[in-house]
Amino acid sequence: MTLYFEDLAVGRRFATAPATLSEAQIVEYAEIYDPQPIHIDRAAAAKGHYGGIIASGHQTLAIGFAQWIRLGHYRDSSLGGPALDEVRWSKPVRPGDMLETTVEVVEARPSASRPDRGIVVLGFTIATKAAGTVCSYRTTTFVKRRPAA
Amino acid sequence: MTLYFEDLAVGRRFATAPATLSEAQIVEYAEIYDPQPIHIDRAAAAKGHYGGIIASGHQTLAIGFAQWIRLGHYRDSSLGGPALDEVRWSKPVRPGDMLETTVEVVEARPSASRPDRGIVVLGFTIATKAAGTVCSYRTTTFVKRRPAA
Numbered sequence: 001m002t003l004y005f006e007d008l009a010v011g012r013r014f015a016t017a018p019a020t021l022s023e024a025q026i027v028e029y030a031e032i033y034d035p036q037p038i039h040i041d042r043a044a045a046a047k048g049h050y051g052g053i054i055a056s057g058h059q060t061l062a063i064g065f066a067q068w069i070r071l072g073h074y075r076d077s078s079l080g081g082p083a084l085d086e087v088r089w090s091k092p093v094r095p096g097d098m099l100e101t102t103v104e105v106v107e108a109r110p111s112a113s114r115p116d117r118g119i120v121v122l123g124f125t126i127a128t129k130a131a132g133t134v135c136s137y138r139t140t141t142f143v144k145r146r147p148a149a
Numbered sequence: 150m151t152l153y154f155e156d157l158a159v160g161r162r163f164a165t166a167p168a169t170l171s172e173a174q175i176v177e178y179a180e181i182y183d184p185q186p187i188h189i190d191r192a193a194a195a196k197g198h199y200g201g202i203i204a205s206g207h208q209t210l211a212i213g214f215a216q217w218i219r220l221g222h223y224r225d226s227s228l229g230g231p232a233l234d235e236v237r238w239s240k241p242v243r244p245g246d247m248l249e250t251t252v253e254v255v256e257a258r259p260s261a262s263r264p265d266r267g268i269v270v271l272g273f274t275i276a277t278k279a280a281g282t283v284c285s286y287r288t289t290t291f292v293k294r295r296p297a298a
Contacts, residue, residue: 033212036223058210058233065183066182087234087236
């Protein structure tokens with residue numbers, strides 16, 4: 001269900017569907033977007049600090065964002081995102097970890113220059129039951145105001 | 150060639166090989182990681198603000214980072230990255246755009262707690278000849294100090 005600027009009050013929270021990344025998905029992603037041994041080379045990763053392959057941090061943040069998009073709240077209201085801030089990777093993500101992403105509205109203000117939209121900052125937290133928070137960040141999006149009835 | 154903390158003086162700059170994203174790569178990525186119509190639905194995107202499909206911002210930042218990794222400077226010296234800050238998407242990226250990524254050392258300090266490493270902040274700028282900067286950000290990485298000879 002599409003949510004408009006007026007629906008996104010500071011403090012409103014959303015849970016998304018859990019997601020997992022398989023070893024094959026981690027390697028396939030990293031071969032293109034983050035080709036470091038820790039993400040693509042099982043033998044090298046086994047000898048390294050984490051004892052096995054871990055996901056690219058960019059892949060972790062993206063899969064959390066994807067789960068938010070899949071809720072459909074921005075389907076007809078997003079006008080694009082100019083900024084991403086304060087990405088923190090606090091724990092490794094391993095193949096099969098169940099990633100639970102929660103999203104909270106942390107800022108919401110009308111645009112000073114464009115009356116058709118507001119500016120919304122969402123705080124993302126991606127966590128596993130075992131490790132707690134593995135990644136967090138803040139996204140900024142231009143969001144349509146609710147059309148007149 | 151691996152570069153260590155001592156090699157990464159503030160102000161040192163690197164150019165990477167150009168990269169492009171095809172429409173198929175943009176759609177394939179976004180189906181998994183950013184399933185918004187502007188990235189995956191050619192008909193909807195044609196009617197939208199940009200007149201066609203544009204790349205997910207997360208994909209743009211990741212391909213720029215990948216081109217840095219492909220230089221090999223972090224191959225044997227990176228100890229992982231805890232943070233990504235100040236990501237700004239200033240222009241859309243379209244299929245076939247030639248993306249040129251430059252990387253500059255913007256901060257470098259020894260770790261206060263771990264004598265084997267330093268903390269390096271790299272500033273990324275991804276640009277096209279036609280549009281100028283399309284994306285910029287800062288990454289933080291733990292980087293090994295040069296081993297004793």
